[in-house]
Amino acid sequence: xxxxxxxxxxxxxxxxxxxxxxxxxxxxxxxxxxxxxxxxxxxxxxxxxxxxxxxxxxxxxxxxxxxxxxxxxxxxxxxxxxxxxxxxxxxxxxxxxxxxxxxxxxxxxxxxxxxxxxxxxxxxxxxxxxxxxxxxxxxxxxxxxxxxxxxxxxxxxxxxxxxxxxxxxxxxxxxxxxxxxxxxxxxxxxxxxxxxxxxxxxxxxxxxxxxxxxxxxxxxxxxxxxxxxxxxxxxxxxxxxxxxxxxxxxxxxxxxxxxxxxxxxxxxxxxxxxxxxxxxxxxxxxxxxxxxxxxxxxxxxxxxxxxxxxxxxxxxxxxxxxxxxxxxxxxxxxxxxxxxxxxxxxxxxxxxxxxxxxxxxxxxxxxxxxxxxxxxxxxxxxx
Amino acid sequence: xxxxxxxxxxxxxxxxxxxxxxxxxxxxxxxxxxxxxxxxxxxxxxxxxxxxxxxxxxxxxxxxxxxxxxxxxxxxxxxxxxxxxxxxxxxxxxxxxxxxxxxxxxxxxxxxxxxxxxxxxxxxxxxxxxxxxxxxxxxxxxxxxxxxxxxxxxxxxxxxxxxxxxxxxxxxxxxxxxxxxxxxxxxxxxxxxxxxxxxxxxxxxxxxxxxxxxxxxxxxxxxxxxxxxxxxxxxxxxxxxxxxxxxxxxxxxxxxxxxxxxxxxx
Numbered sequence: 001x002x003x004x005x006x007x008x009x010x011x012x013x014x015x016x017x018x019x020x021x022x023x024x025x026x027x028x029x030x031x032x033x034x035x036x037x038x039x040x041x042x043x044x045x046x047x048x049x050x051x052x053x054x055x056x057x058x059x060x061x062x063x064x065x066x067x068x069x070x071x072x073x074x075x076x077x078x079x080x081x082x083x084x085x086x087x088x089x090x091x092x093x094x095x096x097x098x099x100x101x102x103x104x105x106x107x108x109x110x111x112x113x114x115x116x117x118x119x120x121x122x123x124x125x126x127x128x129x130x131x132x133x134x135x136x137x138x139x140x141x142x143x144x145x146x147x148x149x150x151x152x153x154x155x156x157x158x159x160x161x162x163x164x165x166x167x168x169x170x171x172x173x174x175x176x177x178x179x180x181x182x183x184x185x186x187x188x189x190x191x192x193x194x195x196x197x198x199x200x201x202x203x204x205x206x207x208x209x210x211x212x213x214x215x216x217x218x219x220x221x222x223x224x225x226x227x228x229x230x231x232x233x234x235x236x237x238x239x240x241x242x243x244x245x246x247x248x249x250x251x252x253x254x255x256x257x258x259x260x261x262x263x264x265x266x267x268x269x270x271x272x273x274x275x276x277x278x279x280x281x282x283x284x285x286x287x288x289x290x291x292x293x294x295x296x297x298x299x300x301x302x303x304x305x306x307x308x309x310x311x312x313x314x315x316x317x318x319x320x321x322x323x324x325x326x327x328x329x330x331x332x333x334x335x336x337x338x339x340x341x342x343x344x345x346x347x348x349x350x351x352x353x354x355x356x357x358x359x360x361x362x363x364x365x366x367x368x369x370x371x372x373x374x375x376x377x378x379x380x381x382x383x
Numbered sequence: 384x385x386x387x388x389x390x391x392x393x394x395x396x397x398x399x400x401x402x403x404x405x406x407x408x409x410x411x412x413x414x415x416x417x418x419x420x421x422x423x424x425x426x427x428x429x430x431x432x433x434x435x436x437x438x439x440x441x442x443x444x445x446x447x448x449x450x451x452x453x454x455x456x457x458x459x460x461x462x463x464x465x466x467x468x469x470x471x472x473x474x475x476x477x478x479x480x481x482x483x484x485x486x487x488x489x490x491x492x493x494x495x496x497x498x499x500x501x502x503x504x505x506x507x508x509x510x511x512x513x514x515x516x517x518x519x520x521x522x523x524x525x526x527x528x529x530x531x532x533x534x535x536x537x538x539x540x541x542x543x544x545x546x547x548x549x550x551x552x553x554x555x556x557x558x559x560x561x562x563x564x565x566x567x568x569x570x571x572x573x574x575x576x577x578x579x580x581x582x583x584x585x586x587x588x589x590x591x592x593x594x595x596x597x598x599x600x601x602x603x604x605x606x607x608x609x610x611x612x613x614x615x616x617x618x619x620x621x622x623x624x625x626x627x628x629x630x631x632x633x634x635x636x637x638x639x640x641x642x643x644x645x646x647x648x649x
Contacts, residue, residue: 007452008583011459012576019573049576062576 005067012053012068016075019048020083028080031206032351035199037162038206041083046117051090059099060112067303070248074296077252078259081355082207084249089158090114092241094121094167098185101226101234106185110165122163123242124154124186124212125235132368133383134169134235135178139214141170148172148224150184150217156362160210161195163188167238168214169231181231185223192217203354240313242363243320244302250323250359251295257327257334257352258288264347265337275337284333291330295323314376321369324359331356384438384536385495388429388462389485389516390422392446392453393506400506402614409506409614418453421501423460424564427571428531429499430461436534439463441492445473445484451587458582459574466492470591475604478507482515484602487595489520497534497541498561502527513563523556529567534558 005013024041031038045051054069055061069091077084095114099107113119130137139152150170154160166186173180186193195210226234262285265276275281298319305312331353335342342349360366371382394400395415403410418426429440442457444450445468454465468488476484489498498520503510510526517524529551530544539558544551546565574582592602600606624640626633641647 007455008579011455011574011579011583014456015459015574015576015579022573047575048573053576057580062580064576064580 008064009068009071012062012064013071013075015048016050016072017078019044019050020075020079024076024083025079028082028206029345029348029351031080031082033205033345035205037208038080038083038086042086042117042120045083045087049116051087051095051117052115054091055095055099055111055115059107060115065303066244066306067300070244070251070299070303073245073248074252074255074299077249078256080206081249081253081352081358082204084245084252085158085204085207086120088242088245088249089123090117090121092245093123093238094165096241097123097167097234097238098225100237101183102185105222106225110185119164120159120162122157122159122166122188122210122212123238124157124160124166124168125238126155126157128153128155128211132365135181135232137169137171137181139168139170140174141172141182141184141219143172144218147218147220148182148184150186150214150219152214154212154214156198157195157210157212158204158362159208160212161197161208166193166212167225167234168212168219169235172228172231176229178232179229181235182228183225183231183234184219185225186214186217186219190217190219203351203356203358205354236313239363240316243316243369244299244306246359246363247295247302247316247319247323248299250327250356251292251299253352253356253359254288254292254295254323254327254330257331257349257356258285258292260347260349260352261285261288261334261337264341281337284337288330288333291326295319295326298322314373317364317369317372317376320363321366321373325366327356327359384432384436384497384534385493386429386432386438386440387489387492387495387498388422388425388440388442388457389489389498389500389512390426390442390444390453390457391419391501391504391506392416392444392450393419393504396420396505402616416449416452418456419501419504419506421503421505421564421566422453423501423571424566424568425499425501426457426460426462427569428564430572431569432497432531432534433461433463436536438496441466443468443485443488443492445469445476445481445488448589454587455582455585456574458585459579460572461574461578465585465587467587467589468591468595469589470602472592472599473603475607476602477607477609478509478511478515479608480602480604480606482512482519483597483606484595485512485516486519487597488590489516491590491595494559496536496558498522498559500561500563502563502565510563513561517561520561522559522561524561524563525554525556526563528562528564531562531568 052061053064053072057063076087098110127137141148141150166188168184168186171180172182192215194213198209266274268275302312302315302319335349335353338349375381395417398414401410433440440462441464442462443466458465500513525543527546528543529546532542534541541560542555544553626636
């Protein structure tokens with residue numbers, strides 16, 4: 001086993017850390033407060049090729065490995081989870097999924113433009129009445145000549161209101177359960193496609209979350225991603241990518257919580273010494289350190305498996321479950337270190353705390369992760 | 384245009400660097416290393432000159448094998464080539480020996496138009512290597528450059544603004560020349576992923592004493608007339624004495640204290 005970070009991973013990590021520090025962190029609080037989508041930041045990320053880190057060079061990316069990909073998510077998550085979320089969806093859920101399931105024409109058409117940030121993508125699986133039970137989706141796609149006509153709504157879609165393309169999952173056969181679902185690449189400018197932004201979220205306030213409303217949206221057959229009836233498999237593999245960057249983002253956010261708490265604890269004096277010197281505070285720091293390091297190792301192990309190209313659904317669910325719960329524990333303790341100041345908007349810990357919460361909910365709740373993990377081991381599905 | 388940028392790897396300015404009280408050197412183990420911040424401006428300026436006038440940027444560094452990382456950073460920013468001058472024989476170099484070693488490396492690169500250095504390194508803080516190097520290479524020099532106004536390749540002339548205590552001075556000189564730069568000159572770029580990839584693939588030649596030629600007694604410890612005798616952290620300031628009590632009494636005590644220390648004599 002080799003735990004050393006490679007030279008190129010280190011260089012990517014340094015570069016994104018510098019970018020995050022200089023170009024994201026100074027604007028994060030304001031963007032959060034005003035629910036402002038960070039277009040400038042997204043544009044700069046595109047220019048620096050950040051969205052293309054893990055994309056192969058032949059499709060306009062940098063050709064870096066999955067651990068470098070996690071490090072990007074980590075460094076973005078360390079300062080702004082909203083930006084990390086934009087990255088995760090754009091790269092993991094959309095670009096890597098098109099790369100895995102698309103035909104050569106689709107890959108050439110979309111992946112380089114996603115890698116450069118020229119276009120943004122979103123991922124439409126969840127519906128108002130279909131979350132954990134994805135197979136119960138109601139969106140339909142009906143064959144009509146050379147096209148499919150899609151009808152239905154998608155809910156809680158990150159990048160939904162700003163995306164140029166959407167991966168949409170819809171039923172092409174209502175009676176076939178999971179085998180009746182098909183994936184489509186949908187141009188969001190297609191007539192009948194509209195969105196409604198969702199406001200007043202607890203966290204991720206500068207990332208765009210929207211409902212997608214599709215009324216008789218005509219999509220050419222050439223935009224079917226993968227095969228007809230194989231959409232559920234496409235969705236599940238996309239989540240194997242997506243959950244990976246969520247887990248990595250959680251490690252980054254937890255590190256961000258830790259870093260600000262550490263700075264505060266070394267400066268804040270009570271009972272005649274910095275509070276970092278008090279035993280009960282030190283216990284919280286020790287807990288945070290152990291939690292973050294365990295999470296990071298789980299994430300990098302998944303990266304190692306992804307680099308090898310072997311199945312990793314179980315391991316990615318383990319990492320996602322642990323890291324999403326972990327970041328909430330760490331955010332809680334880090335905020336506790338701040339005392340009353342943590343409850344105000346004066347320090348970023350308040351935003352970090354709110355941003356941590358989503359992670360146990362999206363891309364599969366913690367409960368769903370547990371059911372997948374146990375099922376992989378026990379061989380009996382609970383749903 | 385052939386541009387050479389000299390860089391040094393130094394301990395991160397954010398790291399808490401400690402000194403070895405016995406050896407009188409910095410403890411570098413476990414301390415994160417970075418490109419000397421002033422050299423980042425030099426790299427950036429070199430790349431900008433290339434973008435403006437065409438040509439090629441070569442970065443060169445003298446240091447231990449790990450200084451390769453600093454050179455990779457420069458390549459990631461957009462430099463074209465890098466050379467590492469590394470040899471056990473270079474250990475213990477002061478500014479004179481460092482300038483000598485770098486000058487041989489640069490001579491080996493062939494004809495050049497401009498050498499750019501940061502104004503000083505954040506670890507040694509001497510600001511001597513740039514000027515010393517100009518002397519060794521017999522180049523004209525402009526130090527503390529805050530802006531390059533123009534380079535006229537046809538007339539072989541450079542015009543630059545340099546920071547002086549009372550303001551800004553505009554200076555022209557003939558090429559080839561050496562300049563040292565201050566942080567006002569530019570804002571170093573963040574590398575993009577493609578140049579990082581290119582940098583990770585780049586081979587960096589390592590030149591030792593044999594490759595450079597020169598006189599063995601001019602390198603490293605032997606070639607260094609200045610030696611660090613001692614390096615120490617000043618002891619933390621002790622708290623003073625506070626004289627309390629009523630004013631007349633306190634003043635009397637203060638006068639006594641100052642008189643007994645021969646500070647005042649009433």
